[in-house]
Amino acid sequence: MLLRNLSPLLSIVFGVLILTNPKLLSTLVGIYLLLTGLVGLGVINLNL
Numbered sequence: 725m726l727l728r729n730l731s732p733l734l735s736i737v738f739g740v741l742i743l744t745n746p747k748l749l750s751t752l753v754g755i756y757l758l759l760t761g762l763v764g765l766g767v768i769n770l771n772l
Contacts, residue, residue: 731760 738752762768 730763734759 734756738756741752742749759768
């Protein structure tokens with residue numbers, strides 16, 4: 725349930741960071757994909 729809240733929030737934060745510093749694009753996309761994949765596989769449990 726928290727993942728539904730996490731994904732849009734990360735997208736907004738990363739979008740703002742990319743707009744302010746475009747050099748971060750590949751790093752932020754990589755972090756986003758890793759976090760989303762780990763949460764999706766259940767490696768990281770975000771049920772608080």
